[in-house]
Amino acid sequence: MNHLQSAVVPQLYLLTNDDEFERLYQKLEAALATGLVGLLQVRRKKTAALPDGTATLLAEAKQIVELARRYQVPVVINDDSALAAKLGVGVHLGQQDGKMVDAKRQISPDQIIGRTCHGQVALVKEAKQQGADYAAMGAVFASTTKPKADTISYQQLKEGCQQGIDICVIGGLSAENVGALAGLPIKYVAVVGDIMDLPIAQIAPRCQQWQQAFAKWHAAAGDVKV
Numbered sequence: 576m577n578h579l580q581s582a583v584v585p586q587l588y589l590l591t592n593d594d595e596f597e598r599l600y601q602k603l604e605a606a607l608a609t610g611l612v613g614l615l616q617v618r619r620k621k622t623a624a625l626p627d628g629t630a631t632l633l634a635e636a637k638q639i640v641e642l643a644r645r646y647q648v649p650v651v652i653n654d655d656s657a658l659a660a661k662l663g664v665g666v667h668l669g670q671q672d673g674k675m676v677d678a679k680r681q682i683s684p685d686q687i688i689g690r691t692c693h694g695q696v697a698l699v700k701e702a703k704q705q706g707a708d709y710a711a712m713g714a715v716f717a718s719t720t721k722p723k724a725d726t727i728s729y730q731q732l733k734e735g736c737q738q739g740i741d742i743c744v745i746g747g748l749s750a751e752n753v754g755a756l757a758g759l760p761i762k763y764v765a766v767v768g769d770i771m772d773l774p775i776a777q778i779a780p781r782c783q784q785w786q787q788a789f790a791k792w793h794a795a796a797g798d799v800k801v
């Protein structure tokens with residue numbers, strides 16, 4: 576592109592953590608009620624791994640989808656296209672989570688499909704070609720939620736942002752460190768720990784702090800050539 580970006584301000588993309596469900600629900604309600612969450616992902620790795628994981632995850636996800644609908648926030652299910660199709664919502668697929676073509680067949684065309692691309696621009700290009708709505712790049716910083724995730728470089732991210740597909744960043748992001756990406760044309764900033772690992776009373780104020788961090792994006796946009 577090689578021109579100055581000015582219009583793109585990211586949306587907050589909140590992912591669930593593995594909290595006990597009742598507590599998680601209260602945290603999600605606190606976050607969604609702020610009106611500052613643009614997209615919500617159901618990522619319940621511990622629930623999914625239970626012996627009755629499929630049924631429990633379905634019951635949890637149903638409640639989360641209903642809650643999010645009340646706040647008109649779109650939902651994405653991690654890993655599981657069949658569950659997403661059953662609930663009429665979107666899906667996020669890692670490289671090991673099945674083919675995009677199969678997900679595209681299952682998921683309603685008005686729902687979001689995201690694809691993990693790590694730091695690999697070739698995977699970003701592939702995600703675009705296969706019809707993903709966004710390509711997720713990360714980990715941007717070391718993540719306590721996913722300590723084994725490799726970190727990517729700023730250059731990889733910058734190149735990813737030039738591929739003509741919405742970019743989502745993920746991994747180790749906080750309302751304080753996200754400023755390092757300010758000005759890049761990023762569609763979604765995905766967050767787990769920096770919000771979800773806080774006590775319930777701190778969730779809404781933390782969402783506000785994220786909003787303040789995003790408000791600086793415009794000012795920084797003139798500094799970044801992509």
Ligand SMILES: Cc1ncc(COP(=O)(O)OP(=O)(O)O)c(N)n1
Pocket residue numbers: 616618653654667668669670671672689691711712743745765
């Ligand atoms: C928005 C977003 N980006 C990346 C991931 C990671 O997906 P994946 O690589 O499949 O790893 P798990 O989340 O399944 O552990 C994601 N879930 N969401």
Ligand SMILES: Cc1nc(C(=O)O)sc1CCOP(=O)(O)O
Pocket residue numbers: 691693712713714715717718719720721724725745746747748765766767768769
């Ligand atoms: C689920 C996930 N995927 C990652 C990747 O790099 O693909 S990093 C990550 C965890 C994100 O949690 P936190 O915001 O707490 O770091």
Ligand SMILES: [Mg+2]
Pocket residue numbers: 653654667668669672
């Ligand atoms: Mg996955």
